[in-house]
Amino acid sequence: MSVLAVQDLRVGFRDGTLAVRGISLDLGHGETLGLVGESGCGKSVTSLAVMGLLARGAARTAAGIRLAGEDIARASERRMAQLRGDRIAMIFQEPMTSLNPAYTVGDQLSEVYRRHRGAGRLQARDRAADLLARVGIANPGLRLAQYPHELSGGLRQRVMIAMALMCEPDVLIADEPTTALDVTVQAQILRLLQDLQKETGLAILLITHDLGVVARMADRVSVMYAGEIVESGTAEALFGRPMHPYTRGLLDSIPVPGKLRPGDQLKAIPGTVPRITAAFRGCGFRDRCGLADRGCEDTIMPREEGPQHRYLCRLSSELQGQAS
Amino acid sequence: MIRFILRRLVLAFAVFLIVVTVSFLLTRLSGDLAVSIAGPNATAEDVATVRARYGFDRPLPVQFAVWFGNLLHGDLGTSYLYREPVADLLAKRLPVTLTLGAVGLVLAVLVGVPLGIAAAVANGSVWDRLIGLVGLVGQAMPSFWLALLMMIWVGVYWQLLPISGLDDWQGYVMPGIVLAASSVPVLMRLTRAGMVEALASDYVRTARAKGLSWASVLLKHALRNAAMPVVTVAAVQFGFMLGGSVVIESIFALHGMGFLAWEAISKGDFAVVQAVVLLLATIFILLTLIADLLNALIDPRLRIA
Numbered sequence: 001m002s003v004l005a006v007q008d009l010r011v012g013f014r015d016g017t018l019a020v021r022g023i024s025l026d027l028g029h030g031e032t033l034g035l036v037g038e039s040g041c042g043k044s045v046t047s048l049a050v051m052g053l054l055a056r057g058a059a060r061t062a063a064g065i066r067l068a069g070e071d072i073a074r075a076s077e078r079r080m081a082q083l084r085g086d087r088i089a090m091i092f093q094e095p096m097t098s099l100n101p102a103y104t105v106g107d108q109l110s111e112v113y114r115r116h117r118g119a120g121r122l123q124a125r126d127r128a129a130d131l132l133a134r135v136g137i138a139n140p141g142l143r144l145a146q147y148p149h150e151l152s153g154g155l156r157q158r159v160m161i162a163m164a165l166m167c168e169p170d171v172l173i174a175d176e177p178t179t180a181l182d183v184t185v186q187a188q189i190l191r192l193l194q195d196l197q198k199e200t201g202l203a204i205l206l207i208t209h210d211l212g213v214v215a216r217m218a219d220r221v222s223v224m225y226a227g228e229i230v231e232s233g234t235a236e237a238l239f240g241r242p243m244h245p246y247t248r249g250l251l252d253s254i255p256v257p258g259k260l261r262p263g264d265q266l267k268a269i270p271g272t273v274p275r276i277t278a279a280f281r282g283c284g285f286r287d288r289c290g291l292a293d294r295g296c297e298d299t300i301m302p303r304e305e306g307p308q309h310r311y312l313c314r315l316s317s318e319l320q321g322q323a324s
Numbered sequence: 325m326i327r328f329i330l331r332r333l334v335l336a337f338a339v340f341l342i343v344v345t346v347s348f349l350l351t352r353l354s355g356d357l358a359v360s361i362a363g364p365n366a367t368a369e370d371v372a373t374v375r376a377r378y379g380f381d382r383p384l385p386v387q388f389a390v391w392f393g394n395l396l397h398g399d400l401g402t403s404y405l406y407r408e409p410v411a412d413l414l415a416k417r418l419p420v421t422l423t424l425g426a427v428g429l430v431l432a433v434l435v436g437v438p439l440g441i442a443a444a445v446a447n448g449s450v451w452d453r454l455i456g457l458v459g460l461v462g463q464a465m466p467s468f469w470l471a472l473l474m475m476i477w478v479g480v481y482w483q484l485l486p487i488s489g490l491d492d493w494q495g496y497v498m499p500g501i502v503l504a505a506s507s508v509p510v511l512m513r514l515t516r517a518g519m520v521e522a523l524a525s526d527y528v529r530t531a532r533a534k535g536l537s538w539a540s541v542l543l544k545h546a547l548r549n550a551a552m553p554v555v556t557v558a559a560v561q562f563g564f565m566l567g568g569s570v571v572i573e574s575i576f577a578l579h580g581m582g583f584l585a586w587e588a589i590s591k592g593d594f595a596v597v598q599a600v601v602l603l604l605a606t607i608f609i610l611l612t613l614i615a616d617l618l619n620a621l622i623d624p625r626l627r628i629a
Contacts, residue, residue, distance in 0.1 A: 053532055085535035092526060092533075100527040102548045102623055112534045147624040163534065 002026045003170045003203045004050070004088070008063040011042070011049050011227075016277045019045040019058070021227040027171065030201040034218030034235070036208060036250070040273040042227040043207045047173045050205075051090055052080040068170050086116040089164035093176035095156035099148035105132075105159050106144030112166040131162040136192060154185035161192065168200060175207045190217055211254055215239060220308075223247045226276050226284030233309030243303075243311040245289045283313065291315045325627045328620055336613045343605040344395070348388055350601070351594045356380075360592035361404055395602075401595035405588070410599045413584065418603070420490065421573070421580035425565040427496045428503030433558060436508040440515025440554075441547065447520055455516075459509035471502045471575045488577040499576045503569060507561040514557055518550025525549070552619050559615035563608045 004027040011020040019042045027033045037043045049060045052072070065073040067088055072080065084090075092098045100108060109128035113119045119127065125144065132140035135158040148156055157177065164172055174193065178186040190213065197204060206217055214221055215235065222232040223246065231244040242248045252267040271288040283300050286292035292315075300312050351357070358375035359366075366374075375381050379390065394401065400410035443455040478498060479487030485498050522528060523546050531545040570582035581600060588596035620626045 051533060053529065081535045081537065083535065084533055090533040092530065094526055097526040098530045100531065100545050100549070101625060103545075104624075111536065111540070115534070115536055115540075149625050160530075163530075 002028050002066070003068050004205065005064065005066040006050060006062065007065070009046065009049060009065065010061045011045050011054065012059050012278075014057040018276050018278060018280070019227055020049060021276065023224070023227075023229055025205070025222065025229075027203045027205055029170075029203055030197060031220070032197065032204040032206055032218045034206045034208065034214035034221040035224055036211060036214055036221060037224035038209055038250075038273060041224045043224050044175055046224070047090065047175050047205065047207055051084060051088065051173065052077070053084075053090075082116070085112050085164075085169075086167045087169050088171045088173070089167070089169040090173040090175065091157070091160045091164050091177050093179050095153050095160055095180060098160055099156055101148055103147070104144065105146055105148065105151070109144070109159070109163050109166060112163060116167045127166060128162070131166055132159070134165075134196070135159075135162045136188075137162070153181055154188065157181060157185075157189055158192070161189070161196070165196065165200070165202075169202070171203045171205065173205045173207065176209070177206070178213060179208070179210065186213075193217070211250055223250070226273050228284060228312065230285065230313070231309075231311035233305070233311075237306060237309045241305065241309075243305050243309070243316050244285075244313045245291055245316055246285045247311075249288075325620070328627050329617065332613055332616050336609050339609050340606060343609070344392065344602060345388075347598050347601040347605065348391060351598045352384065352387070357592065357594050361594075391598075400599040400602075403588070403593050403596045405591055405593045405596070410595050413596065414581065414599060414603060417579060417581045417584045420578055421566055421569055421582060424496055424499055424503065424569055424572070424578065424580060425562055427500030428507065428565045429558065429562045431500055431504035432507035432511055432561065435504065436511030437515045437554065439508070440512040441519055441542065443512065443516040444519030444523060444550075445542070447523075452516075455512070459512050462505050463509040465505065467502050467506055468571055468575060470505055471499070471572060474498050474502065475575075488575075490578055495576070495578070499569075499572045499578060502572055503565050507558075507565070510561060511554060511558060514554050515550060518553060519546055522546035522549045548622055551622055555618050555622065556615045559611040560608075563604070563611050566607055567604045 004025070006023065006025040009020055009023045009025075010018070012018050021042075023042075023046055025033065025035070025046075035043050035046065045054070045058070048054050049058075049062075050065060052075070054060055062073045064071055067083060070083075072083065075083070099105070106125060106128055109131065110119075110121070110124035113124040113127050114121070117124075128144055129140040132143055137143055137155065137158055143151070143155070143159075148159075151159065157180075161177075172193075177193070178189050181189060193204060194217065196202060204217075206214065208214060218235045220233065221235050221238045222229045223238070223244065224230070225246050231238060231242070231247045238247065239251070242251055246269070249267070249269040253269060255266055269288055274284060274287060276284060281299055282297040283289070283292065286296040289296070295314060300314055302310050302312055303314075304310055356371075358371050358378065358380050361378070362371045362374045379387055382390075391401070398411060400414070402408065403410050403413055406413055439455050439459070443452045446452040446455075475487045475498070478484050486495050487498070489495055523542075525546075527549075528541060528546050531541045536545070566581070569580060570586045572578070573580045573582040574586065581603070584596060585600040587593070588600065
């Protein structure tokens with residue numbers, strides 16, 4: 001059963017830009033869904049839209065956003081505030097700035113529990129110490145009394161994770177959780193997320209541009225481009241048989257040790273994500289795609305490549321067929 | 325934290341010493357004091373007598389040493405105008421000015437900070453612009469003019485408040501409002517700027533992602549980070565209110581320190597001028613010190629220094 005089901009989510013900005021164009025996501029209990037794409041593709045907007053945290057001037061519509069069975073697409077701000085931090089939590093890319101510099105770690109952890117569970121000061125503090133211990137922070141008592149600037153980046157991200165898990169949410173949205181961290185710390189944080197998921201059955205929506213992270217963590221993957229999901233499938237299918245040219249481009253631009261000789265150029269996708277408005281038709285990737293022709297300016301119908309493996313490209317199956 | 329406080333104290337004391345020296349020198353350098361005290365009809369002999377009596381014939385360093393020595397004993401000299409020890413004069417006048425300043429500051433903070441918060445929340449909207457406009461008008465309006473307007477309308481036509489004097493607390497209300505009026509726009513703009521920045525910050529996004537109430541997001545998470553420059557400037561504004569209440573005090577006939585200073589300057593009452601300058605400077609130093617300590621309480625990152 002899915003704990004988070006998003007149907008036909010759309011987000012538009014006041015200047016006419018369509019940041020998210022009809023996205024559907026489905027996230028099951030204890031599952032990790034990787035949402036992949038480069039900067040500006042709309043993946044962070046998607047997560048903020050699900051949380052109900054879009055900035056003023058951004059308009060959201062959706063056929064449905066179901067969180068543990070409850071439709072929150074039209075929930076009041078009051079109801080959303082009750083759910084945020086309790087049933088659905090979020091961690092962010094920048095652990096350096098995501099914690100409030102003026103309050104102690106203990107205070108910032110406790111307030112979630114006090115708010116959603118009506119717990120007293122001491123009870124919330126005990127809970128905070130428990131959570132810090134669970135995210136692998138030694139000496140929680142000391143850390144509770146410290147301020148964010150006294151902690152390293154890795155510790156701060158652990159604190160953020162502890163904060164997100166204070167109320168044992170059903171869903172955790174992790175928006176580039178390891179991007180700002182050292183590689184070794186990255187691996188620790190990812191392992192921590194996996195361990196916590198095993199313990200609690202947490203469903204994780206992992207948003208990242210890093211395919212290495214996705215390969216390691218995700219059960220299923222959705223590749224996002226210019227506000228659309230251009231390909232989705234199990235991690236196995238998607239990495240084993242990438243269908244969309246953009247997905248292939250992403251995979252090709254990962255440096256693999258031993259594959260490249262010194263002096264060789266790493267493959268890159270030329271150009272950047274275009275700005276899409278309501279008048280736009282066809283494939284958003286065509287300007288950067290080596291395969292594209294006039295036909296790509298018409299509306300693209302989704303195709304299937306095996307169960308649960310869908311993609312948005314009219315040309316690549318023939319090409320894939322020729323290659324194999 | 326203790327090291328931080330000690331450092332600030334040492335710094336404050338150093339500034340105090342400089343101020344003592346400057347306030348002494350300034351009065352000595354502003355012409356021959358003996359001539360102005362003796363008056364326009366005095367003979368050369370009279371001037372010489374005055375000069376000897378006040379010790380102006382001795383070398384400057386000696387004069388300074390005597391004055392500084394007396395200062396340490398709490399003796400600020402004698403006003404030749406009032407024939408009263410300056411310390412007694414100040415003791416009578418200072419409470420009036422301090423009360424007036426406090427009323428002005430409290431009013432300015434109570435109006436300016438909430439307006440700034442409201443403007444930041446309504447950032448870019450009609451309300452934001454309206455509040456900005458009110459601030460602009462408030463800042464552009466000269467305080468003596470506002471004082472006169474208020475006296476006419478509130479005091480004479482509506483008869484809500486006394487127009488001058490200090491018979492009871494009501495006498496402080498109108499001058500307090502006038503004093504506050506010039507500070508409100510400053511505090512408002514700073515609060516607005518700080519809040520706009522804080523509301524766009526990652527930690528406010530985190531606070532919202534935690535499902536905290538709007539009040540908690542706004543007043544706990546954002547305001548505390550926006551408060552620092554406001555505290556610093558509020559302290560400076562308070563200093564201005566104390567030092568700059570000359571106009572207000574004379575319009576509303578309040579016998580505070582501003583009035584005393586104005587009188588002393590115009591009549592060459594050097595002992596009073598010196599003492600007032602010294603006192604105001606000391607108050608400024610203390611206010612800055614208090615603002616620094618308050619900021620260290622607000623932001624833990626400052627406590628390391």
